[in-house]
Amino acid sequence: MxxxxxxxxxxxxxxxxxxxxxxxxxxxxxxxxxxxxxIVFTLLGIGLGMLSFFKSDFFPNRVWLLIGTAYVIALVxxxxxxxxxxxxxxxxxxxxxxxxxxxxxxxxxTIVPYKRIQHVALHQGLFSRYFGLASLELxxxxxxxxxxxxxxxxxxxxxxxxxxxxxxxxxxxEETEEESSINLNIQDEI
Numbered sequence: 001m002x003x004x005x006x007x008x009x010x011x012x013x014x015x016x017x018x019x020x021x022x023x024x025x026x027x028x029x030x031x032x033x034x035x036x037x038x039i040v041f042t043l044l045g046i047g048l049g050m051l052s053f054f055k056s057d058f059f060p061n062r063v064w065l066l067i068g069t070a071y072v073i074a075l076v077x078x079x080x081x082x083x084x085x086x087x088x089x090x091x092x093x094x095x096x097x098x099x100x101x102x103x104x105x106x107x108x109x110t111i112v113p114y115k116r117i118q119h120v121a122l123h124q125g126l127f128s129r130y131f132g133l134a135s136l137e138l139x140x141x142x143x144x145x146x147x148x149x150x151x152x153x154x155x156x157x158x159x160x161x162x163x164x165x166x167x168x169x170x171x172x173x174e175e176t177e178e179e180s181s182i183n184l185n186i187q188d189e190i
Contacts, residue, residue, distance in 0.1 A: 017111060022090035022101055028131040029152030030086050035127050037082060041075050091150045093161060098138060100148050112148045114168045116140040122158050134158035138165070 048071065052064055059067070084104045092099045097113045119139040128134060134155045138148040153161070 017099060017109065020092050020094065020099060022092045022099065025086075025089050025091070025150070025152030026133055026154055029128070029133055030083070031131060032125070032127045032133065032152075033082050033086060034079075037075075037078050041071075041078070045071065089152065093164070098148060098150075098165070100150055110148050112138050112140060114165065115172055117165065117169055120162050120165050120169075122162050124155065136161055 048067060051058060081104065085102070088104060088107065089100075089102045091101070096115075097111050099109065099111050101107065101109045117138050118141050121137040121139070123135040123137055124133070125135075128151075132155050133151075134153055134157075135149055135151045136153055136158045140147045
């Protein structure tokens with residue numbers, strides 16, 4: 001017990017994740033976002049168009065005009081919000097953790113230590129595959145969903161990061177097992 005210490009840590013002594021140089025995601029990923037927005041608004045437009053064609057008396061003409069105006073405004077806002085949101089999506093891989101930052105109105109920074117990662121997955125959607133992009137998903141212990149998902153990486157980048165993280169996890173497991181066996185040997189000697 002002589003080696004035990006429990007010193008106070010000042011906030012100023014803690015590492016500052018805000019100073020980490022974050023990387024932007026691939027510009028081609030914005031095209032994937034635009035395609036997804038386009039599909040949603042096209043389906044919505046088709047639905048509204050069919051409703052107005054088959055049930056023209058469902059709403060008065062003024063209401064249809066308001067619906068059309070709201071549709072255009074929602075499309076413009078979705079585009080602008082997606083563009084702003086895209087600019088704020090950034091990531092970094094450090095020696096001991098992965099960082100992902102996103103958000104326009106409320107910015108969220110997620111930091112996942114490699115010690116907590118249980119599973120790493122690589123995902124490619126239909127449109128992402130077309131543009132040669134992929135998502136890297138990190139799952140931690142106790143979570144049933146993705147704890148960190150970095151979209152908009154090139155497939156090659158995502159594969160390299162996945163292999164690197166798995167190697168980091170393997171090294172951490174080996175280190176933990178060595179420490180456990182040393183502790184068991186010390187307890188056996190006592």
